[in-house]
Amino acid sequence: MNAFAELGLGVPLLRVLEEREHFTPTPVQSKAIPAVLWGRDVWAQAQTGSGKTAAFALPILQNFAEPQASSPRGVLILVPTRELAAQVGSTIKEYARHLPKSLKIVTVYGGVSINPQMMKLRGRADVVVATPGRLLDLVEKNAFNLSTVSLLVLDEADRLLDLGFSDELGRILEMLPRQRQNLLFSATFPDAVTTLAEAILSDPVRIEIEDSTESAPDILEQAIEVDVPRRTQLLVNLIKSNGWSRVLVFVATKYATEHIADKLRRAGIEAGALNGELSQGARTRALADFQSSKIQVLVATDLAARGIDVVQLPAVVNYDLPRSAVDYTHRIGRTARAGETGVAVSFVSAETHAHFRLIEKRNQRQIPREQIEGFEPVETDIPKPEGTGGVKGKRKSKKDKLREAAARSANPSAPPAKPLDPSFRWHRADSNPRGRK
Numbered sequence: 001m002n003a004f005a006e007l008g009l010g011v012p013l014l015r016v017l018e019e020r021e022h023f024t025p026t027p028v029q030s031k032a033i034p035a036v037l038w039g040r041d042v043w044a045q046a047q048t049g050s051g052k053t054a055a056f057a058l059p060i061l062q063n064f065a066e067p068q069a070s071s072p073r074g075v076l077i078l079v080p081t082r083e084l085a086a087q088v089g090s091t092i093k094e095y096a097r098h099l100p101k102s103l104k105i106v107t108v109y110g111g112v113s114i115n116p117q118m119m120k121l122r123g124r125a126d127v128v129v130a131t132p133g134r135l136l137d138l139v140e141k142n143a144f145n146l147s148t149v150s151l152l153v154l155d156e157a158d159r160l161l162d163l164g165f166s167d168e169l170g171r172i173l174e175m176l177p178r179q180r181q182n183l184l185f186s187a188t189f190p191d192a193v194t195t196l197a198e199a200i201l202s203d204p205v206r207i208e209i210e211d212s213t214e215s216a217p218d219i220l221e222q223a224i225e226v227d228v229p230r231r232t233q234l235l236v237n238l239i240k241s242n243g244w245s246r247v248l249v250f251v252a253t254k255y256a257t258e259h260i261a262d263k264l265r266r267a268g269i270e271a272g273a274l275n276g277e278l279s280q281g282a283r284t285r286a287l288a289d290f291q292s293s294k295i296q297v298l299v300a301t302d303l304a305a306r307g308i309d310v311v312q313l314p315a316v317v318n319y320d321l322p323r324s325a326v327d328y329t330h331r332i333g334r335t336a337r338a339g340e341t342g343v344a345v346s347f348v349s350a351e352t353h354a355h356f357r358l359i360e361k362r363n364q365r366q367i368p369r370e371q372i373e374g375f376e377p378v379e380t381d382i383p384k385p386e387g388t389g390g391v392k393g394k395r396k397s398k399k400d401k402l403r404e405a406a407a408r409s410a411n412p413s414a415p416p417a418k419p420l421d422p423s424f425r426w427h428r429a430d431s432n433p434r435g436r437k
């Protein structure tokens with residue numbers, strides 16, 4: 001018997017899974033699918049690329065396909081970014097393809113005109129995938145009624161809070177019916193996410209698979225020492241010598257995405273830029289060109305670090321290092337998804353040695369430094385007095401400050417991260433709506 005059938009999925013979903021050549025459930029799917037079908041709340045720590053979208057989408061769709069008295073009537077899936085919303089929405093539509101009754105699945109996010117989204121929400125939507133800000137706009141315009149929701153999914157909850165969505169989340173939770181099923185997925189569990197999970201989940205099934213070797217992605221991490229001015233040449237050299245079919249390159253600023261993509265094009269490599277200042281249409285196009293291999297390299301800010309699923313991405317390059325260890329994990333998690341292998345290269349210069357050591361320390365790993373012939377660094381390390389906060393001993397230079405300002409302006413739509421207000425009372429779904437625990 002098909003392993004997915006054993007988890008309780010019916011023929012229409014099994015057909016799609018077969019078409020997509022998903023024959024074996026991933027660990028998070030094995031645990032989450034039966035739990036969701038049984039109406040339980042779920043608290044899942046799932047690494048990016050672990051198959052978590054299907055882990056919640058499949059049982060939700062199964063419940064629509066064969067409704068029980070207690071099946072959810074309306075599903076709301078909250079995600080942190082527009083790109084993830086578009087991706088989750090289209091994945092769910094794809095999985096729903098063979099269901100006997102067609103479902104109304106609506107995706108809404110900011111940065112595009114609200115009117116078509118209001119039209120789509122007319123009548124009753126079965127599944128709504130949304131970013132929090134736009135969802136609230138739609139609620140305020142009476143285009144969507146949160147009281148119809150009986151199942152809530154928080155996807156990438158850590159990122160939702162990182163991006164400063166805690167106020168929006170709080171307002172949404174206040175308007176949701178108290179009796180509902182809740183599924184919370186997060187790659188990491190900082191205190192704010194744990195507080196949120198404890199507040200909204202009722203007797204959840206806990207799923208922790210991050211450390212299991214079975215699900216750990218197969219990523220070869222490399223740290224290459226190189227002087228700042230030589231990074232683009234080194235990048236060109238690596239792309240050509242390794243024959244990477246697709247490369248995602250992370251840089252710190254919006255300007256750098258365009259500047260480096262331009263330099264790569266001049267070196268004969270098809271490249272595009274992705275950053276938060278591009279229009280939604282341009283962002284979607286850049287990703288589509290990357291997915292369809294029209295461009296070989298996508299140069300992006302951290303906007304692209306989370307949630308974007310590029311099948312077969314053999315390499316990620318940290319041209320500029322990420323700001324935090326958590327961002328590092330999310331960036332490199334773009335490669336080696338769903339059982340593939342991948343390489344994650346970080347460029348380390350004299351200026352960024354200390355910062356990279358901090359990232360390694362936080363992630364409890366040590367990555368040997370390498371040098372590439374012809375690109376050996378000549379710049380020397382900056383001496384670092386201890387105890388001045390941030391990356392130890394490194395006071396912000398004018399250049400750093402400009403770079404930070406540019407990075408902030410690269411994603412103006414993201415409000416500054418705010419800590420979760422501990423006094424806020426999240427609404428708890430305090431009884432099991434489906435009575436099947």
Ligand code: AMP
Binds near residue numbers: 023049309337338
């Ligand atoms: P996600 O973690 O949801 O972003 O999924 C990552 C990738 O894994 C996507 O490309 C999925 O199509 C793929 N995937 C999901 N479930 C399976 C499975 N059971 N077997 C193989 N690939 C899968």
